[in-house]
Amino acid sequence: MTISQLSHVAMEMGVILLSNGAETYRVEESMHRICLALGAQEAEIFCVPTTIIISITMDDTAPLTQTRRIHTRITDLTKVDEINHLSRKICYEAIPYDDLISEIGRINAAPSYPYVLQVLAFAFISQMFTLFFGGNLQDSCIGFVIGIATKLLMDLMGRLETNSFFINMIGGAIAALVAVTASGLGLTTQMNTIIIGSIMTLVPGLVITNAIRDIIAGDYLSGLTKGVEALLIAAAIAAGVAVPLSLLRPFWGG
Template sequence: MTINQLSHVAMEMGVILLSNGAETYRVEESMHRICIALGAKEAEIFVVPTTIIISVTLEGEVPLTRTRRIHSRKIDLTKVSEINHLSRHICYEPTNYKDLLADIRRIDTIPSYPYYLHVLAFAFISQMFTLFFGGSFVDSCVGFMIGMGIKLQMDIMGRFEANVFFTNIVGGLIASTVAVAASGLGLTTNMDTIIIGSIMTLVPGLAITNSIRDIIAGDYLSGLAKGIEALLIGAAIAAGVAVPLSLLRPFWGG
């Protein structure tokens, strides 16, 4: 395998890992392991949540450095798991370049769950958490509607590439507007429960987990970046919820 092919394979696998929600230290570790297993003499890898830099040295050749900027990130843990399996596989038995590329392409095109299932999942999360925090069945149905609305809003705003914080502010705004309206119409008495239950859909669970795990692994830069992202998203949700609560309350008397 030439130095060009080797660095290409490692880079492609790293990009799939990083853009689908793997921890930063996992990306560095797997890329390093792949390079060594494929016959590199040295491999230096630097990863932050938006960039990958890799520098490979082969015996008797000039070192090669590649950089890739990650522009869009989404969450698809199936791909992370599959790439993890593939990198384990590479370490145990040798493969050739063509097979590896075909494997990577196959993993990159694994379909995620269908769209209607995602919308239903959001609605269900919101309903379950409303019940979890002590709401009645009617409350949970209001939560179901809000969850669906939040998912549709997130996708519409995602299509226009709105930033994460604005998306979350609008999500919180929808949740509290609908809940205040429902309590104003007399459908429910515990508006608080509905709002708490439906903002749980916006909670950045993966960012929290990954930031803690990155900090444990000694990757403070990425860990802090992700931790601050999680904190700011929390603040954005609270700000979005606050606006209708303070503006609409006098009118609806909720």
């Protein structure tokens, strides 16, 4: 395998890991392992949530450095799992370059769950958390509706490439808007429970987990970045919820 092929394989796998929700230390570790297993003499990898820099040294050739900027980050843990699996497999057995590329392509192109199922998942999260925080069945049905509305609107905003801060703000605003309206119409007495249950769909659980795990691993830069991201998302949700609450409550009470 030539140095440019090696760098290509490692970079592609790193990009898939980083853009689908893996911890930073996992990306660095996996890429390092891959490079050494594929025959690099030395490999230095630097990775932050938005950039990967890789520098490889191999026998008889000049060192090669490559940089990649990550623009969009989504959450698809199956891809993380499968790439992780593949990187371990590379260490145990020799896989030809073409097979590796086609395998990476297959993993990257794997479809996620159907859209209807994702919307339903949001609805169920919202409904279950409303029950979880002490709502009754009727409250949970309002939560169900909010879940669907939040998901649909957030995806629409995502397609228009709005930043995640504003998307979460809108998500919180919808939850509060529907809950305050329902409370105003006399459909429920537990407005607070419904709002809390519905904003749980927006809570950045993966970001928090990864922030903590990155800090444990010694990646303070990435850990702090993600920690701040989680804090900002939480602040955005709170700000989004505050707007309908303060605007509508004087009219409807509650």
